[in-house]
Amino acid sequence: MTGIETGRLILRNWREGDRELFHEINSDAEVMTFFPFRRNRTESDAVMDLLRDEISRFGFGFAAIEVKASGECAGFAGIRRTGLEPHLPDGTVEIGWRLARRHWGKGYACEAATAWLRHGFEALRLEEIVSFAVHDNHRSTAVMERIGLRRDASRDFNHPAVPEAFPHLQRHVVYSLDAAQWRELPN
Numbered sequence: 679m680t681g682i683e684t685g686r687l688i689l690r691n692w693r694e695g696d697r698e699l700f701h702e703i704n705s706d707a708e709v710m711t712f713f714p715f716r717r718n719r720t721e722s723d724a725v726m727d728l729l730r731d732e733i734s735r736f737g738f739g740f741a742a743i744e745v746k747a748s749g750e751c752a753g754f755a756g757i758r759r760t761g762l763e764p765h766l767p768d769g770t771v772e773i774g775w776r777l778a779r780r781h782w783g784k785g786y787a788c789e790a791a792t793a794w795l796r797h798g799f800e801a802l803r804l805e806e807i808v809s810f811a812v813h814d815n816h817r818s819t820a821v822m823e824r825i826g827l828r829r830d831a832s833r834d835f836n837h838p839a840v841p842e843a844f845p846h847l848q849r850h851v852v853y854s855l856d857a858a859q860w861r862e863l864p865n
């Protein structure tokens with residue numbers, strides 16, 4: 679992946695210098711409100727390695743967001759193949775995001791995600807991109823709506839990786855956009 683540039687951001691593969699920020703967004707209680715786990719530094723490093731390898735192999739994935747003005751990493755956004763059979767068939771591509779708390783409210787998630795939609799539909803010629811979130815993760819579903827995804831309620835599911843001890847985190851809502859709908863958006 680050579681990097682995707684937007685007005686304020688560079689979307690690029692992970693670097694060694696991003697490890698602290700990546701751990702922060704995997705362990706901060708507010709950022710992780712809708713996840714049933716927090717990751718320590720060792721676990722976080724291992725996930726960053728996995729994401730970095732995926733991006734190197736496939737050319738896309740959950741990639742770092744670098745703020746051009748400061749050079750700092752704000753979090754991630756990207757597209758990635760899901761592994762959620764039978765809820766979402768193999769080959770389904772999801773779009774997702776996670777930002778450090780101090781970078782919320784600046785429009786960075788939408789700016790990065792819109793660039794990833796464009797890359798997915800125009801460079802990779804994907805047929806469809808989906809997104810999903812815990813049903814009351816309204817900040818995330820607001821991003822989905824702002825970038826043009828549509829509610830796809832018939833595909834809602836209980837996430838198989840969420841333990842029964844977290845019933846309020848099980849139900850996930852699904853949004854989707856296909857290539858024809860993308861072409862109709864005013865981008």
Ligand SMILES: CC(C)(COP(=O)(O)OP(=O)(O)OC[C@H]1O[C@@H](n2cnc3c(N)ncnc32)[C@H](O)[C@@H]1OP(=O)(O)O)[C@@H](O)C(=O)NCCC(=O)NCCS
Nearest residue numbers: 709775776777782783784785786787788810811817818821
């Ligand atoms: C989900 C998440 C990425 C959304 O971040 P965000 O900053 O709210 O998202 P956006 O990029 O759409 O920014 C929109 C906000 O920026 C504001 N904004 C400021 N400047 C802006 C600009 N130049 N352009 C667009 N929006 C701007 C908007 O008014 C809006 O503010 P509001 O939240 O007060 O209404 C963030 O809350 C997060 O990391 N959550 C935790 C992780 C998570 O749950 N991930 C999803 C799992 S499915």
